Amino acid sequence: MNERILRVLEFNKIIEQLKENAATSLGQDAAAHVKPATDFDRVLEMHEETDEAAQIVRLNEAIPLGGVVDIRANLKRSVIGSMLTTTECLDVANTIYGGRRVKDFIEKLEMDLPILKAQVEQIVPLRELEQEIKNCIDDHGRVMDSASQKLRGLRSSIRTFESRVRDKLDNYTKTNSNMLSDAIVTIRNDRYVLPVKQEYRGSIGGIVHDQSASGQTLFMEPKAVVDLNNQLQEATIKEKQEIERILQALTVQIASQETYLQENVSVLASIDFIFSRAKLGNKMKAAKPKMNNRGIIKMQQARHPLIPVDEVVANDVEIGESYTSIVITGPNTGGKTVTLKMVGLCTLMAQSGLQIPALDGCELAVFNDVFADIGDEQSIEQNLSTFSSHMTNIVNIIEDVDDQSLVLLDELGSGTDPQEGAALAMALLDEVISRDARVIATTHYPELKAYGYNREQVVNASVEFDVETLQPTYRLLLGVPGRSNAFEISKRLGLNDTIIDRAKGLIGVDSKGVDNMIASLEKAQLGAEHDYQQAHDTLLDSEKLKEQLEKEWHNFEGQREALFKKAEEKAEKALTNAREEAELIVDEIRKMKTNAGLKEHEWIEAKKMLEEAQPNLSKKQQDKVKKPSPSNTELYPGDEINLLTINQKGTVLEKIDKNEYLVQVGIMKVKVKRKDLQFIGKQKQVVERPLATVKGSSYHVSTELDLRGERYEDALLKLEKYVDDALLAGYPKVSIIHGKGTGALRKGVQEFVKKHPGIASARQGTMGEGGSGVTVIAFA
Structure with a gap:
């Protein structure tokens, strides 16, 4: 995209808002370099990324990016052998830790986040390197005693020497306080000294390291502590050397993991940038747009992204299907230019993976180029008038425009003779439209109102103006050209009716007819919008009523099922008790079978028939049972059947002929017609x-x-x-x-x-x- 176009449409302000929503310098850097993409698949991928992050943002989940810093410069220095400072090493450790926290956070979310989870899989934990750095450097950037045994010993010696030096100097402050300007021990040139009065220089003796501005106080190192100070200095130098050795070793370890660290930083920068897009969309109350590569734009209740929500007027914009061009007419300060910028800026945002401040279901296209000629760019240095400036931009646009372009033209043909300007505007529109580009143009010329009616691919539009308040409403009216309100405004401002009537008589009949037609169209459109809003409200009420009825029906179904279940349980219990009593009776009768001459197998068969007599009470269980086949299904030996004449189950023994089978029901073997048999299922093998x-x-x-x-x-x-x-x-x-x-x-x-x-x-x-x-x- 042309840098001038991005500036004209104020895309840089969107970048600044993105940077404000980034949590790290990595995300801010990624936001600063964002450019609208022209590859359709890449745009779709970016919107999927933003949508996944938006799901997390809507749940008020904060991604833990704290501690993550841009360590890329540190990594480069480590690779070339330059020793890193304690702060730089600590930044590396904190970034490793931050990356691991981000990885754990994303992976533990029980949400469908394929893109984000695939990205965090690339983060390498590097726990050993992080632990090594944290074992050597504390949170304040100081190398700890535990970094090495040698450092621990040196610091112990330093503390001993410091204590001995202080003890000796403290004795001086107590016994010779009259010779000192102040009874304190201080440091000059990294050596412990005393503030001695000038006149007692010889009495104290030793080395003078500094003096006060007046020369009355000398900072002297007494001879008694010179050797101790020398030993202290030697130990301090060795401590510094050991610290450098430790930092050099850490630098080497960091350099050895440079590839993984660079990859971690790249992933964290990408994730922070994705979340900054989601956060900005949430603040704008934006929606994920459906993207296409057919040049179609459909936005309902779209708002300019840079105007506060409580001030902006939302508008519906549609182009690309029934028509490819919109010509907006109307008075100045009515919102025509805002509409142009809104469409252009929303397009750039959508092609950058950003969500759009419009209702859900909005649709935008991916264009190879967005061209814009907006505002007065006259240049005194280049001796260009307003008209010349506009024409210079338009000439450049005409050279590159094609069917994958969105063209935004503000005040087309202005700055010159009205007749010539209007003719030129129509010719330019014809040329751009002939290349199948998507065009939105604004103009003052009334001739272009008729132009919109004479071209199939062009639709008129206007911005509404309230004559009562003499204020624009900033509402875009598609299909209705703008009309002049000069007479109404003049009348409201107090101009004499006689003058207004005389002016009306001077305008042509055609102009009057056009204004009357426009007024009629405006009235019809407002009525249609009012009817639509009423229908929409009725639809919402109906959906709400439907949801309520469905909920009540669901509750009713649940209560009915509960009652059925309770009744079934009660019936089941009664059947169980009856079965137990029947079993007792059968047992008692069996005991008497000898006297009665009864046979054992008859009682066994009776018992089986008793078990089979239990009904299937549950409707759900009945639904699970396989429905019997039709009576014309062929049966085979071993098939389970139901003898319909006595409603008893049995088994097919053999097929006698086409319509007759030999079956066994209990202990009986009978010949039965096929129509009296109902197939239940195959016998289990x-x-x-x-x-x-x-x-x-x-x-x-x-x-x-x-x-x-x-x-x-x-x-x-x-x-x-x-x-x-x-x-x-x-x-x-x-x-x-x-x-x-x-x-x-x-x-x-x-x-x-x-x-x-x-x-x-x-x-x-x-x-x-x-x-x-x-x-x-x-x-x-």
Whole structure:
């Protein structure tokens, strides 16, 4: 983008606001160098970055960038071998720590942040280097005693020498205070001295290091402390050398990690810049724009980014689909230029990854160039008039404009003869429009009002003016050209009606007709906007009512489900009690079967039918059951069916012919027509040992039951069911595998066998059958 265009549209002020929202000098530097991008994919990526950061900003989450500084200059110095200072080393450690905090902060957020999380993955923690620096330098930038054993020893010696020197000098201040200007110990040239009066110079003796301005006081080092001061100086020099050695070693370590540190700094600069864009968007109450590369701009309630929210007037702007050019007419100070700058500045912001001060759903295009001729740029030095200045800019624009350009022209054709200016303005617009550029132009010329009606790609627009208050409202009216308000304004200001009527008579009939048409259009547009607002309010009320009804319906559904569940639980409990009572009755009748001549398998079958009689109460459970197939589905042996005539489940044994099957229901085998059978599902396939067919029965059950690994209660329940099934199958004997273990399960099996009336005898398995881990039972 041309630097002059960025300046004219005041993009530099947006940059300043970006810098204010950056948390580090790295982010400020990135903001200072921002330029609108022209690559469509890059613009989309920047908006995704900003949107991710905006999600965090909206939650009032503050990214921890404290301590992060720009260490790039320090890294360059370390690489070329220059020793870093303690402050510079500490900046490196703090930046490493800050980077790690940012990495942890982003990674721990339970949000969908693919771009930010991918960026922080590139941050290398470098904990060892950070710890090494922190072990040597404290938070105030002082090398600590613990940095090395030698430094610790030297500083201990320095403290000893200082103490001894002070003790000797303190004795002087006590015993010879009359010879001193002040009873204190001070330092000159890094040596401890006393302030001695001039006349007592010989009495004290020693080396003079300095004197006062008056010459009456000499700062002397007594002979008694010269050797101690020399030893102190020697230790201090060694301390300085050791500190330099430590800093040099740290510098080498920093230089060895220069690549990783540069990458960390780059990532942190990018993240701070992204968050500065999100923070600025939040302050502007901005929205993420939908970007396109088709030259389409659609903004509802768009505001100029640099005008305070409580002062700016929001406007709707649309260009690029039905028309490619807008010609705005109207009086001065009405807001035409503000509208031009708003569209241009919002475009530059959008192409820089910034959100736009407009309603959600706004749409902007990515242009290769934004051209603008706005304001009076006449130059006395270059001997250029206002018209010449405008034409110079327009000539440059015409040279480069194409279908990927946005052109903003303020007061097109002004500064010269009105007729020539209007003709020139129309010719220039024709040229730019012919290149399929997007154009927004402002003008005073009434001839351009008709121009907008005679071109398919052009639409008229104006800025509203309130004649009652004699003030512009700054509202943009698309589709309505501006009209002159000179007569109304003059009348409001007190001009005589006779003069105004005479002036009206002097203007042409065509001009009157155009003004009347414009007035009618304005009235129609205002009415349409009012109707739209009412419809919009009604829509909002309807949506609110819909949400309320949906919420109440949801609550009703929940209450109904709760009542159903409560009723089902109550019914289930009643059924359980009834089943338990039925079991007791069956057991009592079984005990009397000998006297009554009843058969065991009949009671077992009755018991099974009792279990199957329980209904499926829960609607949700019924929904999970597979719906039965239609009555024309072909059945195969083993399929589970429902005999509709008696509403009982059974199994298909064989197919007799096309419409008749042999089925088993309980202990009965019957021939049934296909229309009376309802398919339920395929029988579960269980891999068992070869099945025995006893006494002509085809009831399928294994001749063994393995109870190993089962809990005691579960095992006895399985045993009871298995014995019933074996009796129905007609087996003479079966084997119960219970294992040896503790013997508890074996004992339980044996007690069950003794009590069961259908079991004639039981024995322990032989060596070939499993020994004491198996019980073989024979049926009566």
